[in-house]
Amino acid sequence: MIDLSSGLGWLTWDFLIDAMSWVLIFSGSFFLFIGSLGMLRLQDFWSRLHAASIIDSAGVGLLLFGMMLQGGFTLATLKLAFIVIFLFITGPTASHAVANAAFVSGSRPMDLVEDVTTKRKRKKKVGKK
Amino acid sequence: MDHHLILRVVTRLLVAPILLFGLYVQFHGDFGPGGGFQAGVIFAVALILYGIVFGLSRLRSIFPDRWVMRLLAFGLLLYAGVGVVSLIQGGNYLDYNVLLPSAKAGQHYGIIVIELGVGITVFGVMMAIYYGFAGRPPSIEDTDW
Numbered sequence: 001m002i003d004l005s006s007g008l009g010w011l012t013w014d015f016l017i018d019a020m021s022w023v024l025i026f027s028g029s030f031f032l033f034i035g036s037l038g039m040l041r042l043q044d045f046w047s048r049l050h051a052a053s054i055i056d057s058a059g060v061g062l063l064l065f066g067m068m069l070q071g072g073f074t075l076a077t078l079k080l081a082f083i084v085i086f087l088f089i090t091g092p093t094a095s096h097a098v099a100n101a102a103f104v105s106g107s108r109p110m111d112l113v114e115d116v117t118t119k120r121k122r123k124k125k126v127g128k129k
Numbered sequence: 130m131d132h133h134l135i136l137r138v139v140t141r142l143l144v145a146p147i148l149l150f151g152l153y154v155q156f157h158g159d160f161g162p163g164g165g166f167q168a169g170v171i172f173a174v175a176l177i178l179y180g181i182v183f184g185l186s187r188l189r190s191i192f193p194d195r196w197v198m199r200l201l202a203f204g205l206l207l208y209a210g211v212g213v214v215s216l217i218q219g220g221n222y223l224d225y226n227v228l229l230p231s232a233k234a235g236q237h238y239g240i241i242v243i244e245l246g247v248g249i250t251v252f253g254v255m256m257a258i259y260y261g262f263a264g265r266p267p268s269i270e271d272t273d274w
Binding site: 090096104 | 133136
């Protein structure tokens with residue numbers, strides 16, 4: 001058996017945890033950057049909403065996971081875990097609420113010139129009544 | 130109302146943790162970040178979220194309007210009462226040192242009671258603002274936009 005507690009030369013546990021948290025934090029920052037760029041540059045409400053929801057879930061989630069690795073088994077990690085859990089519940093819900101409001105008020109994606117969705121909905125409602 | 134299913138489920142899931150977090154901020158305020166102002170707002174946010182998703186009438190049935198003014202008055206009375214008690218004990222107004230036999234305990238419990246009064250008052254004010262805005266009859270009908 002290899003004694004893993006001391007690691008293998010330069011490949012120590014501290015180095016591994018640091019490397020993993022750096023990878024997570026860098027990819028989280030990457031998603032934050034992509035999301036903000038998309039919110040500024042995309043031309044349509046629905047695609048901009050998609051970019052914004054990437055920031056909520058992927059960007060901040062990865063950043064917080066990276067911070068949890070830095071924190072170790074402490075109270076700070078537990079708090080970060082709670083933040084991740086609540087963010088994963090509330091972020092998509094907020095995006096859903098915004099998209100729902102836009103859809104109800106009549107906004108449709110760019111190429112959807114002929115409005116198929118409302119037609120189908122109305123037929124259903126009439127059929128139910 | 131059917132397409133608000135996700136919002137209703139998530140709101141039911143979140144109201145209790147928000148209230149719990151409000152209490153944590155309230156009673157942890159003398160050790161860490163937090164205190165009465167933030168806790169009152171967080172506590173009110175849970176009820177306002179409930180009111181937004183489930184409708185104002187349901188919120189009014191669980192938190193009636195008459196409680197708003199009662200809580201406002203009670204919170205302020207609690208705050209001012211601590212000051213009056215310290216006056217009666219022979220110190221200055223809001224002098225925590227004379228509240229209890231030892232100055233250390235007086236400081237500890239004095240700040241807790243003061244923050245509780247602040248929290249209750251801020252909670253009442255937030256609910257009063259929300260009821261004031263949300264309970265107003267609409268000046269423009271929805272169809273006139």
